[in-house]
Amino acid sequence: MTAPIEVTKGEAEAHPEDVLKGVGSEAIQGRSLGRIAWTRLKRDKAAVAGAVVIVLLILIAVVGPWFLQDPNAYHQDLIDKTMQRPYDGWLHSGISWEHWFGVEPTTGRDMLSRIVLGARISLIVAFAATLVSVAIGTVLGVVAGYFGGWVDTIISRAMDVFLAFPLLLFAIALVGVVPDDMFGLRGNGLRVGVLVFVIGFFSWPYIGRIVRGQTLSLREREFIDASRSLGASHAHVLFKELLPNLLAPIIVYTTLLIPTNILFEAALSFLGVGVIPPMPSWGGMLSLAVPTYQNTPFFMIIPGLAIFITVMAFNLLGDGLRDALDPRAR
Template structure:
């Protein structure tokens, strides 16, 4: 809108009251940081595709097993006894109207049911392990960065120890000596709990270092000094001033840590120290597909693609969130 100009005094001057004439007050609204971040995120099509895939995976993992076949049901009549592979189908996969992704060699178990059930296990372990890592890493990182001194030295050296720890060897050794029952946990639930503990507890230094670095910067900001000058306690400053400004990097790094945990769980299951059969898991399905890979490669491709698509979706969403929440970090 062009405002009328006053040229009576020989100079161009716009009347302030005319600049907003005809503009509704409702049209002039501020935007919160969350709204600005959402506007940036909506422009990133790859991140939105990743978010849609993640939502679909979560929904399928939760409700899918209730509508599919029993993933542990054997269908020996679908297996060729001579070659120990399914009858017919693309690449001897046994794909049919009843088995959309075919059946496993040797056992004849439905692949679609096992992929969906495996998604539930993989996502559960990844989410809970990430939550454990984020909680421990955030607490330790904030304490180290805010207080500094000998506290920072001790926590930083602890991070170095955990980062240098041979986690894979420890997981293999732990499963080898693990009893059949601990407290009220046994069987598959015990295995899942151990995986969550091992992955989550030993991964906290990764996010702890990021939180520590951000806290070192935030503790020198003016609003933190203002809170201290008004007599605010350390507890108040940490929870009211520091932590709210750490939400963005914590969310971004969490979305990037989840796919790492998915891959680690799949690797442990592939090595036989993760989820014990017959409960399906993506890594365990890859293990079962190795002996028959030459004759039926299709059964290694399906769980491999499930892992690839899931990890790619989380990485796309994580990159999009990073650009939306902190565009200066591009």
């Protein structure tokens, strides 16, 4: 038999509730996974800078064209007919108080207005194509990983076929045979729709493979077995149990897929199968700058920097989200 513990007079006795609450302080509060990820993301200065640039770019693309000059207005009085370049400005760029980014070397169109309107086109195509590819890839990846067997075999082989498809050549050929009027669309509306279809529909296997691999791992976890033992249907397991746990990798890959689609749209516009001129696009502006880059190198620098800064901002944000949403990160 052990001796009773005696507490001498004057000594403080710590009660369990005081340990949990803290003497004279507020009660300890738990943090959700979302709050922990947000705290990690705020510490990543590069990711925050990328997010700020993306927000500013979206705002400029949405409201900018309403406050700028006409992007298709010609200013031939600013162009040297002999040298085919602007008279004034650094590196013969035509930069002035009226044209902050200069003017095009042959037409005199305002570069700032065309860059802003080109940002709208690039973001519309990139976001819409990413939404299509993420939706298709997520659904098919979850189905393939969860059911397995012949379902997984068919979807996996379809992924292999799409990944081996010459996407750039197909896009060039498809744009060349698409009529001027289809599905009630015509002109640049139809061209943007074709770009979204080509980029989005043929890019889903990339995210589909990632989602399939994560699903193969998650379907063996205890909470999935518990849900099945309680009589949950396949639809409930797929959309209520698996998809919420796949949200983090889907968000991360989405932020990394958007800059890839921006580059692909710029490449198509550079090759002449993007939006129809005079509608500006960053890739189309680079294509117009190639013949005159020796006389006016600034004309190539501006759209190149726009593409570089945008892609870099999305990549920094994607890396930051990956680190913030990784449960193994410190």
